[in-house]
Amino acid sequence: MSNSSALKGASGAFPAFNAHTLGLMFISGFFATVAFDLWGQTLSPALGFANLSPHGLAKSLLGRLGLPNGDFAGYFVHFYLVGLIGYPVGWLFIFAPIWQRVIGQTHWLLSSAIYGFGLWLFAIGGITAIAGLPLFLNFTGITWVALVGHVLYGIVMVMCLQIIERPKHK
Numbered sequence: 001m002s003n004s005s006a007l008k009g010a011s012g013a014f015p016a017f018n019a020h021t022l023g024l025m026f027i028s029g030f031f032a033t034v035a036f037d038l039w040g041q042t043l044s045p046a047l048g049f050a051n052l053s054p055h056g057l058a059k060s061l062l063g064r065l066g067l068p069n070g071d072f073a074g075y076f077v078h079f080y081l082v083g084l085i086g087y088p089v090g091w092l093f094i095f096a097p098i099w100q101r102v103i104g105q106t107h108w109l110l111s112s113a114i115y116g117f118g119l120w121l122f123a124i125g126g127i128t129a130i131a132g133l134p135l136f137l138n139f140t141g142i143t144w145v146a147l148v149g150h151v152l153y154g155i156v157m158v159m160c161l162q163i164i165e166r167p168k169h170k
Contacts, residue, residue, distance in 0.1 A: 001131050003158035005135065008148075014092075014093055014097055015092050015093070018107070021092065024088075024161055024164060024165070025084065025085065025088035025089065025092065025094075026084050027164065028086075028088055028156075028157045028160035028161050028164070029083050029084040029085065029087060029156070029157060030083070030084060031156055031160050032083065032152075032153045032154070032157035032160065033078075033083030033084065033153070033154050034086075034158040035156040036054070036083070036149045036150070036152060036153040036156075037152065038128075038147060039052075039143060039145075039149050039152055040052030040054065040145055040146070040149045041053075041132070044148075045152075046151075048140040049141055049144075049145050050078075050140070050141035050144075050145045051142075051145075052142060052145055052146060052149060054078045055074035055075045055077070055078045055079075056074060056164055057078075057123070057127060057128065057131060057133070058073070058074040058075075058077035058078045058082070059071070059129035060132065060133055061071065061077075061130060061131040062074065062126055062159045064070045064076065064130065064131050064132045083153075085158065087153065087154075088157060089120060090115075090119070091112075091115055091154070091158065093155060094119065095111075096111070096115075099111050099114075100136060108158050108159070108162055109155065109158075110156070112154040112155045112157065112158035112159070113151050113155055114154075115154040116150045116151035116152065116153055116154025116155060117150065117151055117154075119148070119150040119153060119154060120146060120147045120149075120150035120151065123135060123146070123150065124136050124143055124146050124147070162169070168169070
């Protein structure tokens with residue numbers, strides 16, 4: 001994990017909530033979401049595996065909640081609310097501080113992969129059930145492509161944070 005002061009508040013547990021942290025969230029979330037979508041919608045089908053449609057899950061959830069659930073709404077929830085805001089907030093303000101407190105200092109790759117696995121459990125194991133879809137999508141091919149995608153998301157997001165916050169040597 002990063003020892004960067006930019007990712008930790010005065011207490012050392014949480015990052016400061018400011019424009020810098022928002023920028024980190026949006027940049028890391030952007031690249032992580034692009035990696036997730038590149039894997040799930042381009043590489044996976046090209047390799048003969050399932051094609052992910054994460055905006056479809058968002059549309060199902062919105063419809064189940066009685067909210068507008070057109071294509072725009074599905075893409076908006078998937079890319080902006082989840083990819084740029086929700087998952088980065090989960091890392092910066094929930095998972096990373098708990099990991100640091102319970103496990104301590106480890107290499108960022110381990111914690112980011114476990115975070116991605118947790119995202120998969122949350123999305124495919126929880127949100128699907130709330131959206132009225134089968135739990136873990138009945139463990140079809142989409143389930144496993146989504147697992148790789150969520151772990152990839154976690155790794156790319158934290159890797160971006162590490163690169164951006166790398167100490168500058170003059």
